[in-house]
Amino acid sequence: MNEPPAYFDAASAAPLHPVARQAMLAALEDGWADPGKLYTQARRAHQLLDAARAATAEVLRVRPDELSFTPGGTAAAHAAVLGGLVGRRRVGGTLVHSAIEHSAVLHAAERHVAGGGSATSVPVARSGRLDLDAWSTAVAAPGVALAALITASHEVGTVQPVAEAAEACATAGVPLYVDAAQSVGRIPVPAGWAVLSASAHKWGGPPGVGLLVVRKGTRWESPYPADEREAGRTPGVPNLPAIVAAAAALRMADAEATAEAGRLSPLVDRIRATVSATVPDVEVVGDPVDRLPHLVTFSCLYVDGEALLHALDRRGFAVSSGSSCTSSTLRPSHVLEAMGVLSHGNVRISLHRGSTAAEVDRFLGELPEIVADLRAEAGVVGL
Template sequence: MAVRGHPCHPRVSAATVSAMTPVEAPAGTGPRPWAEPPAGYLDAVGGQPLLPAARQAWLAASDQAWSDPARLHHAGRRAGLVLDAARSSVATGLGVTRDEVFWTTSGPTAVAVGLQGLVGRARSSGRSTRVVASSVESLAVLNPLGALGVEVDQVRVDGTGRIDLVDLDRALALPCAVVAVQAASPEVGTRQPLDAVHARTRAAGAPLLVHAVQVIGRGPVPTDWDLLAISARDWAGPAGAGVLAVRRDLHWAPDESPDRGWVGGFPDIPAAAAAATALEQVMPVAGQEAGRAFALTARIRQVLADSTLGIAVTGDPAERLPHIVTFTCSGVTGEAVVDALSRRGISVASGSACTSDTRMPSQVLAAMGVAADASIRVSLPLGCPEATVDHFLTALPEALADARANLG
């Protein structure tokens, strides 16, 4: 993340610039920007290791950019320069302008601030505060809406988790403050038809907020949105950095003035620097890595579908995130399967993508009409080796048998 001098800012030290400037983007079959994930780790939705270059950027910014970036003294201006450079870098990665990018403290914070800003604007102008959302939105969307005390019209989805466009047309027949539709489901992987959704919301005069969980760094950046909420942890950046991108022609009214380039709390400047560096590293190889991951998860889907293990694979087989596979199991609990696989060196997740409580039923699967005793999600981290997939497929039959036996 290269930075330039500015008449109002002191020059950032050479050490900081060096640490925050990306190495040459890898190409072809050469080295990748990530370290190899831990053996057996298949829970990218739960987190993945910080990129080495991002860690260097974080350490350098911690040394150099520790002051309030709004201050006019030397240390404050230096911090402001680092934060602005990170903001510009992320904007370039997303294909938007710097003024459309705002730092937040997490992806869910970005969602909450975006919703509050649009509902607050509607409320202050005496317009409808009603919100339209797909029935498979995460708790990061549903919880802020509950706190805002607004009417939420949830749009149906089909059996793969894709939004029902006919039901969306019904919901858009009445005025609303905002429409919330995820880019793709982090629970089952199904991508939403954002082009068709955005065409409808524009025609209805309603802004579209897209929560792009597990999407950035896994293929093309979504373009059909009015607000885009993302989290740096999805592209192997730090957990303490989120981004809310807002189209420049959209009027919104967040509680906190966005003029300084951040909303939803004071920004973590080292995390912002690390997030920008990670995005710069990942985006040049995102397409190739997505193709590799898609082939691995297609293999998992096929093996599970052909098995006699009492398993059903969920989500769309083609229009999906490249690295996520979710399947349901009969006669067992998710916790028992996760534990049995963990004892065999495999890390997966169970239950809702928004909670670690495996006993909590998934509202996503319920909305899809999927009934099951347990659901297991496999999500490949960036750089996941094929050997880890081999290990998982070999260990699963025995792990399921043990889990069922222990419950019996």
């Protein structure tokens, strides 16, 4: 009998949490009106929006009026970067960011540079960890308006030294924006940041809901035309049923985070150790200790990434291959390139609350044969 497919791409989109489904269905019945209006149905919708905002803010340990909902994590990242730069344009026009930021942040940086600004990329070590000395030097330079640091690598799982980076920013008087998409709902985000973004479908909420948090006292201006909704930070009518579902899923993810980390981290350790022992010419990348509990990446020499993805999919394993930001093109990962590690035949495994030890064992049992077959097809033998 064929085994059910194993979904190993939660870092891209985690399966919808059951409580999110229930909350969304309820909100579709009770929260369909425009919360910005004054009639009865609208007031009820506004109550639901306020409750979702308060619940989300409580998990993030921020004020509700510091939190806005956006149409997704990418929109939140773009607004965080561009709004932070606009708000500090009198100080200067330089953005400092790590070399391994998500593509959404890098694309915002490109837009800023095209408009006459500048950007400084800070390198990382082979483990994927930020070079703190280089970071401290970069943020202390004249004219730096904003610094951007991902809280944990979306591709290799390395947790970044956010607290130390924030301290360097505070010394230089530069606000820090953190992309917390992979952290929220899984591990705590250290204090010291001024702007934060996150994405609901990473923690089991529905797609199309992002979080933008701007702490009080932070100079930030919306890069969009004026809109009275969401404190003027993001335009358009909020998708209330999805927001309610996202808030419900986040509360559950936060409550389950410690237990899930304790369950998934040993499975990731098993993948790291077994892949290294059973697949020749493979490199498991990312910090083995200071890492996200659910994510592991490895690269196989002499294997085409697209072919490996399809071969695994045919065996019932949904994984990310190539760059997680550009999987439609399977261009080499800018994160792996910045780390200076092998990028051929790259596989990212990211587990979720439904992942099982049996699925992991089946994957580990089949992977060596799959890689060997692909190498044989390419004429690579005798490894």
